[in-house]
Amino acid sequence: MTKVNANIWKTLLRLLVFASLGQAQYFNATPPTLPPSIAVQQAANKSTGNPGFCPGGTKFFPQPIDHATFNGDYNAPNATFLQQYNLNDTFYKPGGPIFFLQGTENSVFTCPEYSIGLKWAQKFNGLMVGIEHRYFGMSCPYGLNYSENANWDSSLLAPLTLENALRDAVSLLAWIKTVAYPTAKDSKVIMYSGSYGGTLATLFQVHYPDYIYASIAESSPIRGLISDPNDPLAFGIGDWNMVFNDYSAEAATTIQQGMMELTNMGTKVRAEIRTKHKEGIRRLFKFAKIGLQQLQGYYHLGDSTVRKILLYDVPERARPTRTGRPRESLNEQESQILYSDEVTFQVGGKKCKQRCIRNKKERCHPDCIQFQMHRGGTIPVHFFGAVGYGYKSPLINIHGTGKSGAFTQTDYLAQVLKPYIQDFLAAFAAVLGPGKTPQFMEDGNSAHGHKTTSNICATWRTSMGITLFPHPAVSPDMNPIEKCWRRIKQALHRRLRQPTTEVQMVVAVLEEWDKIPQEWINGLIEQQDFWSSDLLTAILKTYASIVQGNYASTKYPFQQTLNATLAANISLSAISSAISISNTVNKAPCLDWNPSYSTSGTEGRAFTWLRCTQIPYPNPFSTAETIWGPILPDYTQAHLMDPYCQAAFNMSSIDGGAALQRKLGLDQYTLENTERLLMTEHLLDPIAAYGPLSWNPGSSRQRSRIMYIGQSAHAETLQPPARTDSEALVMARIYISNSIAEWLS
Known part of the structure; x- marks a missing residue:
C-alpha cells in the first residue's frame, strides 16, 4: 500500500470514528405507543385554565412519566402525568406543515400564537402546536405543584431527562398525525425553539429525523455544556458582554469603575483571601500573563501578598496540611x-x-x-x-x-x-x-x-x-x-x-x-458577607439578562441601561440603575445574589436538576481584562456546578465538555452532517459565546447552517415582529422564511 493510500485510509477511519461518536443512538428512537382514546378524552376534559392565555386554548395530554420503562397501562398509579399542549388550526389546510414550538424552563405556558410561528402558519397554511416542558408550569408528574418546586424531593426528579422531554413531543406528534389530524399524516414537521429549547430543537433534528423534518434552533448554547473550571469557555458570557464597549466606551468605563469599587469593598471586608481568588491569581499570572501590578490593582492586595501567593504552585485543595484561619478582627473600613x-x-x-x-x-x-x-x-x-x-x-x-x-x-x-x-x-x-x-x-x-x-x-x-x-x-x-x-x-x-x-x-x-444587645449587633457586622464574588456574579448576570432580553416587548432594556449609565453622576448609581431596570423587566422585587445556591428562583429546582444531570450550563464568569473585572470560578471544585448540585441534591455535577457533546450528538462533525438544521446566533446575545462554531454549508438550503444576526438579542427572531425591529432582524426573518419555503417545496 502506497503512502498516499495509507493516508487516505487513515483519514477515512478517523472520519468514521468521529461519525460513530457523534451520531451514536443515545436516545431511544422506537415508535411511541399511542394512548387509548379514553385516556386522551379524560385528560382533555380536565381544564388547564389556559394560564398563558393562548388564543387557541390549551389542553392536557396523557404522557408516560418514564417512556423507557412504561408498560402501556395508562391506569396504573404514578405511571403517567398530564402535559399541557396547544393546537391551533386557524390557518391549516390539509397536508400543510406543522410548526411545533418546544417549551423550555418557563413557569407559564408559551403560546405558539405569540411567536413568529403565527406568521409562518399564516404564510404556509400550517398547523401550530406547542408543548410545555415536563416538570414546568402545569405539566408536573406525581401531582407536584410547580409553585412549590423549591421543596420537591430529588427522588421525584429522576424522570426529568432529555430523552423523556424529547419523547414527550414525539408522542404528541404521533397522536396528532394519526388521530387528531389524519390529513396531516404526511405533513412535514418544523421544530423551533430558543436557548435551552434551541438545544432541544437541535437534538430533535439529530436523533428523530423520522418525526422532525427540519429544525430552527435559536441561540443554542451547545458548546456551553462544560464542567471543568479550567475550560476557557467558562468566561464566555463575561467576555461577550463586552458589547457595552462596542456601543459606548463612556458607559463601559463607568460600569468598570463601579465594578472596581464593589470589588475593592468586597476584598476589604474579608480578613482572609478566598481560596478561589488565590488560585485565580496564580492562573492569571501563569496562563493569561497578567502582570504583578495589574493583579495588585484588581485584587487590591500588596506586592508582598501577591508574591507570597504566587510562591505556591500546588493548588489549595491539594495541600493536606492546609488549615483555614479564623477571622481575627474587623478590617478598618468595615468597623x-x-x-x-x-x-x-x-x-x-x-x-x-x-x-x-x-x-x-x-x-x-x-x-x-x-x-x-x-x-x-x-x-x-x-x-x-x-x-x-x-x-x-x-x-x-x-x-x-x-x-x-x-x-x-x-x-x-x-x-x-x-x-x-x-x-x-x-x-x-x-x-x-x-x-x-x-x-x-x-x-x-x-x-x-x-x-x-x-x-x-x-x-x-x-x-x-x-x-x-x-x-x-x-x-x-x-x-x-x-x-x-x-x-x-x-x-x-x-x-x-x-x-x-x-x-x-x-x-x-x-x-x-x-x-x-450591642454584642449581637457586633456579631451581625462581623458576619457581613456582602461585597463578595456572589454579588459581583449576580451583577454580571444582571447585565447579561439586560442584553439578552433587549426586545420591543420589554422596551429595550439595553438602550435604557446605556442611557441611564451615561446620565449617572457616580459609577455605583449606574450599576444601581441597571439593577432596577433588570428587576422591572423580570418583575423581581430585588437583586437575588443569595450565595446559598437557592433553586427557587425563576429557573427553579427542575432546571437546576437538568443542569446537574443533563446539561451542565455554568454560571457566568469574567477575566480581569473585561469591564467586569475578575469574577472567577471556584478552582477548588471538580465541576463548575458542584456547589449548586451538592447544596440542592447532595450530588456532583455531570461531566461536560467535548465527550458529552459527542455523546449527545452535538459535536461539530454531527451538526455539519445533519440536514435541514438552521441555527441562529445573535450578536447582542452573551449566550452566542456558547454557540456552535461556523462551517461552510455549501449552496443547498437542505444542508445545516449557522446564521449570525447583528443588532438582535437572545432568540429574538422567534419574537413577534415589531415596528421597531432592526434592519438585520427583519432580513433574518425573511431569510428564515425563505429557508422554510425551500424545505417545503
Whole structure:
C-alpha cells in the first residue's frame, strides 16, 4: 500500500470514528405507543385554565412519566402525568406543515400564537402546536405543584431527562398525525425553539429525523455544556458582554469603575483571601500573563501578598496540611461604617376579611379562586435608627407628611438629618477613637435624595462634610440594621398583648430596641458577607439578562441601561440603575445574589436538576481584562456546578465538555452532517459565546447552517415582529422564511 493510500485510509477511519461518536443512538428512537382514546378524552376534559392565555386554548395530554420503562397501562398509579399542549388550526389546510414550538424552563405556558410561528402558519397554511416542558408550569408528574418546586424531593426528579422531554413531543406528534389530524399524516414537521429549547430543537433534528423534518434552533448554547473550571469557555458570557464597549466606551468605563469599587469593598471586608481568588491569581499570572501590578490593582492586595501567593504552585485543595484561619478582627473600613435605616410598623385597622381573587378571564372557574386576608385602615408608625460596631443610636420616632403618611425628603431633613445625624456620627467617632472617620450608610429610599446632587438632603450632607458609604439599589440584605428590625417585629409578634394604638406601638418598639444587645449587633457586622464574588456574579448576570432580553416587548432594556449609565453622576448609581431596570423587566422585587445556591428562583429546582444531570450550563464568569473585572470560578471544585448540585441534591455535577457533546450528538462533525438544521446566533446575545462554531454549508438550503444576526438579542427572531425591529432582524426573518419555503417545496 502506497503512502498516499495509507493516508487516505487513515483519514477515512478517523472520519468514521468521529461519525460513530457523534451520531451514536443515545436516545431511544422506537415508535411511541399511542394512548387509548379514553385516556386522551379524560385528560382533555380536565381544564388547564389556559394560564398563558393562548388564543387557541390549551389542553392536557396523557404522557408516560418514564417512556423507557412504561408498560402501556395508562391506569396504573404514578405511571403517567398530564402535559399541557396547544393546537391551533386557524390557518391549516390539509397536508400543510406543522410548526411545533418546544417549551423550555418557563413557569407559564408559551403560546405558539405569540411567536413568529403565527406568521409562518399564516404564510404556509400550517398547523401550530406547542408543548410545555415536563416538570414546568402545569405539566408536573406525581401531582407536584410547580409553585412549590423549591421543596420537591430529588427522588421525584429522576424522570426529568432529555430523552423523556424529547419523547414527550414525539408522542404528541404521533397522536396528532394519526388521530387528531389524519390529513396531516404526511405533513412535514418544523421544530423551533430558543436557548435551552434551541438545544432541544437541535437534538430533535439529530436523533428523530423520522418525526422532525427540519429544525430552527435559536441561540443554542451547545458548546456551553462544560464542567471543568479550567475550560476557557467558562468566561464566555463575561467576555461577550463586552458589547457595552462596542456601543459606548463612556458607559463601559463607568460600569468598570463601579465594578472596581464593589470589588475593592468586597476584598476589604474579608480578613482572609478566598481560596478561589488565590488560585485565580496564580492562573492569571501563569496562563493569561497578567502582570504583578495589574493583579495588585484588581485584587487590591500588596506586592508582598501577591508574591507570597504566587510562591505556591500546588493548588489549595491539594495541600493536606492546609488549615483555614479564623477571622481575627474587623478590617478598618468595615468597623467605621454607621448603618442607618427607617422602619415602619402598622397599627390599628379594620377587621381582617377574606377577599376572593380570580385571574383575568377566569371569574367563573372554581379552580382559579384564590383567597387572601385583607386589612385596611392601618396607621403607619415610622422610626429611624443607626448601628455600628460598638455603637447603637437612640431610636427616633418620626412622622411622614406625604401621601398616606409616607416619609418625604423634607421630613428626612427636618426630623433626622438636621437634629440627629451629626450627634450620632460624633458619638460613633468617640467609640472608634482618634484618627478614624465614620462613614454614613443610607439605602436607596427616595426620601434620602440620592438620585441628584442638588436636592435638599444631598445639599445639606455636602455642606456638613458627611462621607457616605455606597449602597447598591434594592439590597436590604447588605445592611445589618435590617436584622434588627426583624428581631423587633418577631418580638412584637410574641407578645400576648399586641399594640392597638400609635402610642402603644411607639412604647413597645422602643422597649424592644433597648433590649437588643450591642454584642449581637457586633456579631451581625462581623458576619457581613456582602461585597463578595456572589454579588459581583449576580451583577454580571444582571447585565447579561439586560442584553439578552433587549426586545420591543420589554422596551429595550439595553438602550435604557446605556442611557441611564451615561446620565449617572457616580459609577455605583449606574450599576444601581441597571439593577432596577433588570428587576422591572423580570418583575423581581430585588437583586437575588443569595450565595446559598437557592433553586427557587425563576429557573427553579427542575432546571437546576437538568443542569446537574443533563446539561451542565455554568454560571457566568469574567477575566480581569473585561469591564467586569475578575469574577472567577471556584478552582477548588471538580465541576463548575458542584456547589449548586451538592447544596440542592447532595450530588456532583455531570461531566461536560467535548465527550458529552459527542455523546449527545452535538459535536461539530454531527451538526455539519445533519440536514435541514438552521441555527441562529445573535450578536447582542452573551449566550452566542456558547454557540456552535461556523462551517461552510455549501449552496443547498437542505444542508445545516449557522446564521449570525447583528443588532438582535437572545432568540429574538422567534419574537413577534415589531415596528421597531432592526434592519438585520427583519432580513433574518425573511431569510428564515425563505429557508422554510425551500424545505417545503
